Amino acid sequence: MENARPTEAPHSAKDVTDHVGYRLKRAHAALRSAMDKALRAHELTVPQYSCLEILALRPDLSNAELARATFVTRQSMNVVLRGLQDAGLTTRPDTVDHGRARPVRLTDEGRRRLRAAQASVYAVEARMVRALPGQRLAELLEDFDRIAQALDE
Amino acid sequence: MENARPTEAPHSAKDVTDHVGYRLKRAHAALRSAMDKALRAHELTVPQYSCLEILALRPDLSNAELARATFVTRQSMNVVLRGLQDAGLTTRPDTVDHGRARPVRLTDEGRRRLRAAQASVYAVEARMVRALPGQRLAELLEDFDRIAQALDE
DNA sequence: CGGTTGATGTCAGAACTTTGACATCCCCGA
DNA sequence: TCGGGGATGTCAAAGTTCTGACATCAACCG
Numbered sequence: 001m002e003n004a005r006p007t008e009a010p011h012s013a014k015d016v017t018d019h020v021g022y023r024l025k026r027a028h029a030a031l032r033s034a035m036d037k038a039l040r041a042h043e044l045t046v047p048q049y050s051c052l053e054i055l056a057l058r059p060d061l062s063n064a065e066l067a068r069a070t071f072v073t074r075q076s077m078n079v080v081l082r083g084l085q086d087a088g089l090t091t092r093p094d095t096v097d098h099g100r101a102r103p104v105r106l107t108d109e110g111r112r113r114l115r116a117a118q119a120s121v122y123a124v125e126a127r128m129v130r131a132l133p134g135q136r137l138a139e140l141l142e143d144f145d146r147i148a149q150a151l152d153e
Numbered sequence: 154m155e156n157a158r159p160t161e162a163p164h165s166a167k168d169v170t171d172h173v174g175y176r177l178k179r180a181h182a183a184l185r186s187a188m189d190k191a192l193r194a195h196e197l198t199v200p201q202y203s204c205l206e207i208l209a210l211r212p213d214l215s216n217a218e219l220a221r222a223t224f225v226t227r228q229s230m231n232v233v234l235r236g237l238q239d240a241g242l243t244t245r246p247d248t249v250d251h252g253r254a255r256p257v258r259l260t261d262e263g264r265r266r267l268r269a270a271q272a273s274v275y276a277v278e279a280r281m282v283r284a285l286p287g288q289r290l291a292e293l294l295e296d297f298d299r300i301a302q303a304l305d306e
Numbered sequence: 307c308g309g310t311t312g313a314t315g316t317c318a319g320a321a322c323t324t325t326g327a328c329a330t331c332c333c334c335g336a
Numbered sequence: 337t338c339g340g341g342g343a344t345g346t347c348a349a350a351g352t353t354c355t356g357a358c359a360t361c362a363a364c365c366g
Binding site for chain 1: 344345346347349
Binding site for chain 2: 015016017018019020021023024026027028029030031033034035053055057071072121123125127128129130131132133136137139140141143144145146147148149150151152
């Protein structure tokens with residue numbers, strides 16, 4: 001066994017558990033799990049809920065645009081949309097005048113289901129926010145943006 | 154269409170994009186993508202790398218313990234370990250004196266591959282850390298903990 | 307001693323997501 | 337006019353992860 005020094009971590013850390021990536025992963029896993037649990041009662045998956053939430057805010061988004069907004073591939077979003085359509089929560093025209101992108105819209109039932117699910121999901125988010133001291137929330141949102149931006153470029 | 158007010162968000166937010174969950178998801182997606190890219194050259198997946206990193210720190214962990222440490226199920230970790238074993242990066246005794254849990258260990262080759270991969274991964278983490286101003290890093294780690302703890306209970 | 311409880315390893319199947327590929331359609335510039 | 341570049345929708349296949357289920361084993365307690 002050679003006595004090579006281990007690779008230097010980018011900041012002082014006792015072990016992997018102290019690394020930013022690890023903690024970020026942990027927080028995300030906890031959120032995902034909590035949301036899964038909260039949405040199960042509403043018969044929705046996390047990607048489906050995300051999709052409904054985005055569509056409520058920005059109707060007529062295309063499949064590809066929804067995929068980008070929820071950080072999955074077009075192909076994945078395609079099957080999500082299929083599920084939502086089969087459940088009658090969204091609609092998509094079969095043909096379109098211009099271009100190839102077909103705009104997706106919420107149905108009334110979709111809006112109802114979203115509103116019902118929001119109660120549960122927002123409760124989860126409230127637990128997160130309550131756990132953060134004082135003005136940390138705003139800073140946290142900024143930091144998330146910085147991280148995403150630094151890694152995307 | 155009823156004029157029901159939309160469900161109240163747990164904190165002031167212009168839209169979904171301002172919610173903590175959404176930003177967290179976004180940051181995590183960026184990290185995952187960057188790590189995937191960095192690890193591809195080393196022929197490692199993110200779960201495999203995480204596994205090696207944990208094992209370097211805490212040898213003789215069992216399959217179930219590794220699963221918890223990396224936030225996946227025992228079943229998923231099982232296939233990850235299979236891959237690592239087939240690649241000769243880890244070892245596991247076929248039988249054990251006491252109990253059912255079989256301790257996993259890194260091989261010399263496993264340590265070498267980990268060390269090589271760390272260079273790339275730490276570069277990614279460095280990009281994250283550089284993007285965070287001043288003392289935010291320590292606060293951020295704390296906040297991640299608070300979030301995970303609040304959601305787990 | 308025997309039953310229960312909790313944790314572990316593993317198998318099988320389903321569900322989800324991704325990569326790779328291809329055809330279609332718009333736009334723009336040569 | 338027409339050809340490339342870029343974006344979109346979709347199919348097929350593979351990979352990954354999860355849920356459900358079962359058997360094994362240690363520890364505990366009545």
